[in-house]
Every structure is written in C-alpha cells, then in structure tokens.
Amino acid sequence: MNKNSIGERNLSTIGQQAFRLNERANGEPLRVLSEADWRFWRENGYIVIKKAVDAEQADRLQKLMWEFEELDPADPSTWYPPLKSQLRKTELSFNAGMIELYNHQYLWDARQTPRVHQAFADVWGTEKLWVSIDRMNFNLPPEPGFVFKSFMHWDYDPDTDPQNVQGVLAVNDQLDEEVGGFVCVPELYRNYAxxxxxxxxxxxxYRPDVSQFQFVNVYLEKGDLLIFNSKLCHGxxxxxxxxxVRLAQYISMMPAQEGNQALRDWRIRSWSERLAPEGYSLHGDPRNWEQTKYRRAVLTALGEKLLGLSPWQE
Structure with a gap:
C-alpha cells in the first residue's frame, strides 16, 4: 500500500487533490475561530479549539478505550499483555498505541458535535464536509524491554502539496510534560520551500532530519481539539x-464528495456494518467486537450529512 497519497492512507477520506483549504480571500466570516485564531492557524499550521466536546463526552470515550483494550486503568501491570507487547515490537500502529475501534456510538458522538464540525468548516471554508472514519490512540508509559521512540515526520509526502487537515481530540488532559503529546515544527512549515x-x-x-529547527510542544485539556495542516511536520x-496515559481520538473532515457514489456507499457500509476502513497501517480488530458487542451508532441530522447518508442541501 502506497502511503504517499491521502486516499490510500484511509479510504474513508478524500482521494483527490481538487479541494483547497480556506484562504478567506474576501474576508468571509468565521464560525468558531476568532480572527486571532485564524492568523495563528495561517502562520503556524495548527490551531487548538478549546472545549470542542464537553467533559462528559470525553469521559465516556475514556471509559470505552479501557474497556475495548481489556485493560484496568487502575492497574498498570495489566497494560502490557503478551500479545500486544509482541505486536508493539513489530507493528508501528501498535507501537504508537492505535486502538482498532472506528464506528462506536461515542466516536460518532464526537464527530457529529456541532462545534467540531464548525471548526473544520472554518479551515475549509465550507460546511459541506464529510468526516473521517478513524480510530483512537493510547500513548502508554514505557514497558520493560521496549520503548516507543517518537520521530518527526509527515504523514503525506509534502512535495505533493497535500490539501488536507488532520485532527486530534484530547480524551484526557495532556498538560503533564512526562505524559508526552503532540509536537510540531511551525518554523519549517513557514520555510519549507x-x-x-x-x-x-x-x-x-517520513524520517527527515529537522534537528536544526525549534520544536513546539502543544498541550491540550480534556475535550480540546487540535487541527493541523498535513504540511506541518509533527510527532x-x-x-x-x-x-x-495519553488518550486521543483522531477526527478530521474534508469537503464532501457527493458525486463519488462508490466512496459514499463504502462509507455508509462502514458505519452500518461497523467495518474498519482499508488503508495503510489500518488493521481492524480480530475479535470483531464492533460487530458482536456494540450496536450501530445513531446519527443526528448533522451526523448523517457528515457520513454521506444524507446530502448537503444547496
């Protein structure tokens, strides 16, 4: 699987480069971002949306993550079962703590939160968006004999000028220096060429030498949403x-492709049958818990549009 293109990373997302991020050429009004936020976004390639979801939503997600991983949050000795310890040594996704859960009700609740949608509408310049069908992440403390070492990278080849954004929802507070978190290189974003x-x-x-630049640590409170431009080198x-433990849900949005019937049908099937997307480094859950343990997520009117189940009206 070629990891260079956006569509091949996750087939629930866009597969073409026809879309352009919002430039507000005519000073169009913002929905969630302030003017200061907009200037920061344009200069640094990322922005933090405070309290994008409420604390209760984040707490439900946190409980779900521990349940799905079959780990006891109060007992660190349970955090490294033999099978997952072995997977962490051989698979990057497990190294980084990816949780193979995609279509649970609580994930969809976050995706269809109006404030989340409106924030992405600001950076794209349109409300007619589809949401990515993506997973969650555990960033665990080091286990004996193995440590996941962070590295700075892009998720897409920056030479292709990817018109894309990525998002990370903080499921718990990420203010402690020891627990880790998002780090990026805004200086390189500004001076890439x-x-x-x-x-x-x-x-x-994917492994650039960016040691000459100053790294910026981004700290998030529970419920905050980090949106960053895919041209921002990060780790x-x-x-x-x-x-x-650092806990996060990945959420992104992109302009709806309502004319792409095959993609629309696939997205609806993923939600309806609780299927993992296909793409680079997406593995799915071998236990099939999404099909056997959890019900199909109930969508709001906004959620139906963000999935593609209902069309955006002209």
Whole structure:
C-alpha cells in the first residue's frame, strides 16, 4: 500500500487533490475561530479549539478505550499483555498505541458535535464536509524491554502539496510534560520551500532530519481539539511517566464528495456494518467486537450529512 497519497492512507477520506483549504480571500466570516485564531492557524499550521466536546463526552470515550483494550486503568501491570507487547515490537500502529475501534456510538458522538464540525468548516471554508472514519490512540508509559521512540515526520509526502487537515481530540488532559503529546515544527512549515531545496535527492520525508529547527510542544485539556495542516511536520513526544496515559481520538473532515457514489456507499457500509476502513497501517480488530458487542451508532441530522447518508442541501 502506497502511503504517499491521502486516499490510500484511509479510504474513508478524500482521494483527490481538487479541494483547497480556506484562504478567506474576501474576508468571509468565521464560525468558531476568532480572527486571532485564524492568523495563528495561517502562520503556524495548527490551531487548538478549546472545549470542542464537553467533559462528559470525553469521559465516556475514556471509559470505552479501557474497556475495548481489556485493560484496568487502575492497574498498570495489566497494560502490557503478551500479545500486544509482541505486536508493539513489530507493528508501528501498535507501537504508537492505535486502538482498532472506528464506528462506536461515542466516536460518532464526537464527530457529529456541532462545534467540531464548525471548526473544520472554518479551515475549509465550507460546511459541506464529510468526516473521517478513524480510530483512537493510547500513548502508554514505557514497558520493560521496549520503548516507543517518537520521530518527526509527515504523514503525506509534502512535495505533493497535500490539501488536507488532520485532527486530534484530547480524551484526557495532556498538560503533564512526562505524559508526552503532540509536537510540531511551525518554523519549517513557514520555510519549507527554502529548506527543501537544500535536501539531498534521497531524503526521506517520513524520517527527515529537522534537528536544526525549534520544536513546539502543544498541550491540550480534556475535550480540546487540535487541527493541523498535513504540511506541518509533527510527532508524538514519548511518554516518560510511570503510570500515566495519553488518550486521543483522531477526527478530521474534508469537503464532501457527493458525486463519488462508490466512496459514499463504502462509507455508509462502514458505519452500518461497523467495518474498519482499508488503508495503510489500518488493521481492524480480530475479535470483531464492533460487530458482536456494540450496536450501530445513531446519527443526528448533522451526523448523517457528515457520513454521506444524507446530502448537503444547496
């Protein structure tokens, strides 16, 4: 699977480069972002939406994550079962703590929260969006004999000028320096073209040497939503604590492709049958808990549009 293109990373998302991010050429009004937020977003390539979901929603997600992983939040000795310890040593997704849960009601509740949608509408310049069908993440403390070491990277080849945004919803507070969290390089975002001209022909965009730049740590409170431009080089700081966990849900949105019937049908089937997306590094849950243990998520009118079940009206 080619990891260079947006559509091949996760088939629930866009597969073309026809869309452009909002530039507000005519000073169009904002919905959630302030003017100061907008300037920060344009200059740094990321923005934090405070209290994008309420604390109760985040708490439900947190409880679900522990339940789905069959771990006891009060007992760190349960956090490293043998099977998952082995997977973490061989699969990057498990190294980073990916949780193979995609269509649970609580995930959809976050996706169809109006404030979340309106924030993405600001960065795209349209309310007619589809939401990604993505998963959650545990960033655990180091286990004996193995440590996941963070690295700075892009998720898409930046030379392709990806018109895409990514999002991380904080399921718990991420203010403790020890617990790790999102780190990025806004200086490189602003000066990419100049820096790129100096790179060798065989440079690796997934493992670039960006050590000459200043890294910026982004701290989030429970319920905050981080949105970042896919052209922003980023990583996850290593969890160096003994008994603390960073919890997150990945949420992004992109302009709806209502003319792409095959993609629309696939998205609806993923929601209806609780299927994991197909794409680079997406594995699914071998226990099939989404099909056997959880019900189909109930969607609001907004949620139906964000999925593609209902059309956006002209």
């Amino acid at each position: 100049e820096w790129r001209r100096e790179q060798p022909d065989n440079w690796d965009w 996850i700081r290593q969890n160096k604590s003994k008994d603390k």
